[in-house]
Amino acid sequence: MFLDIVKKRRSVRKYQDRPVEKEKIDLCLEAARLAPSACNAQPWKFIVFEKLEAKEQLCRAAFSGIYKNSAFAGKAPVIIVALNTKGKRLPSLAGRFQGKHYPLIDLGIAGEHLVLQATELGLGTCWVGWFNGRGVSELLGLSRHENPVALIPIGYPADTRGRSASRKVLEEIAVWGWGSGG
Amino acid sequence: MFLDIVKKRRSVRKYQDRPVEKEKIDLCLEAARLAPSACNAQPWKFIVFEKLEAKEQLCRAAFSGIYKNSAFAGKAPVIIVALNTKGKRLPSLAGRFQGKHYPLIDLGIAGEHLVLQATELGLGTCWVGWFNGRGVSELLGLSRHENPVALIPIGYPADTRGRSASRKVLEEIAVWGWGSGG
Numbered sequence: 001m002f003l004d005i006v007k008k009r010r011s012v013r014k015y016q017d018r019p020v021e022k023e024k025i026d027l028c029l030e031a032a033r034l035a036p037s038a039c040n041a042q043p044w045k046f047i048v049f050e051k052l053e054a055k056e057q058l059c060r061a062a063f064s065g066i067y068k069n070s071a072f073a074g075k076a077p078v079i080i081v082a083l084n085t086k087g088k089r090l091p092s093l094a095g096r097f098q099g100k101h102y103p104l105i106d107l108g109i110a111g112e113h114l115v116l117q118a119t120e121l122g123l124g125t126c127w128v129g130w131f132n133g134r135g136v137s138e139l140l141g142l143s144r145h146e147n148p149v150a151l152i153p154i155g156y157p158a159d160t161r162g163r164s165a166s167r168k169v170l171e172e173i174a175v176w177g178w179g180s181g182g
Numbered sequence: 183m184f185l186d187i188v189k190k191r192r193s194v195r196k197y198q199d200r201p202v203e204k205e206k207i208d209l210c211l212e213a214a215r216l217a218p219s220a221c222n223a224q225p226w227k228f229i230v231f232e233k234l235e236a237k238e239q240l241c242r243a244a245f246s247g248i249y250k251n252s253a254f255a256g257k258a259p260v261i262i263v264a265l266n267t268k269g270k271r272l273p274s275l276a277g278r279f280q281g282k283h284y285p286l287i288d289l290g291i292a293g294e295h296l297v298l299q300a301t302e303l304g305l306g307t308c309w310v311g312w313f314n315g316r317g318v319s320e321l322l323g324l325s326r327h328e329n330p331v332a333l334i335p336i337g338y339p340a341d342t343r344g345r346s347a348s349r350k351v352l353e354e355i356a357v358w359g360w361g362s363g364g
Contacts, residue, residue: 006216033352042349045355101283
């Protein structure tokens with residue numbers, strides 16, 4: 001059941017040293033690849049970090065100084081850097097016209113496909129948005145058309161207790177039956 | 183399997199007249215409610231339109247003029263307006279500092295939970311970003327702290343053929359094993 005996966009997912013911040021099978025990461029990437037996006041622009045790219053030295057370089061670039069609260073991500077066996085890429089112009093222009101930036105919505109969708117697929121496979125993840133984006137861009141040599149939006153560490157959870165963050169009650173976030181007409 | 187749901191999901195633009203059970207919409211909203219968000223801000227609200235007159239009002243506000251390409255959504259038995267709400271300041275400020283707008287990512291995540299839950303239940307959906315946001319805001323009497331980001335029509339698909347949009351190949355969107363270190 002989909003809702004079981006949703007309920008199982010939580011933000012995991014401690015990981016086992018146990019390596020993550022490449023086939024599982026491939027499945028996560030495949031789930032992201034199939035995500036919908038405005039005008040099917042697919043404005044995303046996922047860079048997989050798994051080698052120790054590469055991860056260390058990433059962490060120095062991403063989690064120094066004011067970003068050190070996110071350094072837990074560096075302990076994960078795999079870290080994925082999720083980039084927004086500049087694709088087709090239409091959604092980008094349309095979004096600017098409307099004051100919405102579709103590529104961010106799209107990246108949220110694709111990244112969550114990845115996260116939910118990982119959850120089903122027994123893997124822990126965490127959306128990390130608080131990191132030095134400029135530092136990561138310089139490390140990866142990104143162009144100005146590529147923007148690192150989130151880091152997603154992946155690994156087997158070390159903290160098995162299911163602490164879930166609380167949520168607003170449904171009545172607070174949903175309004176049923178707007179309008180009085182029949 | 184999660185990937186089966188992902189593969190089953192497609193953008194449905196024709197719906198049966200058959201009403202959608204309230205319990206199913208509730209499940210979709212519940213899946214959205216449990217979504218993760220930056221600092222757990224949950225910057226979202228979902229307004230459910232199902233009454234005929236209310237839907238007609240929404241469609242006049244949302245799909246007039248240059249937005250008429252999205253008018254197919256008005257034929258769905260249910261339309262959900264997904265709003266970004268201004269919640270805690272931290273993610274908003276942090277995002278501005280970094281040039282990212284987290285609430286849009288968060289809405290992508292929560293909205294896709296809703297969409298995938300609908301898919302599992304046999305319902306068709308479509309992310310609609312191209313609509314008159316100001317018109318919808320005026321109709322709903324939204325404050326400047328509430329921003330209609332997407333409309334999501336929901337209904338049983340009338341076009342049963344599984345036309346899926348093509349996707350970039352995995353090699354184009356994923357880079358494996360960045361760096362040369364061990």
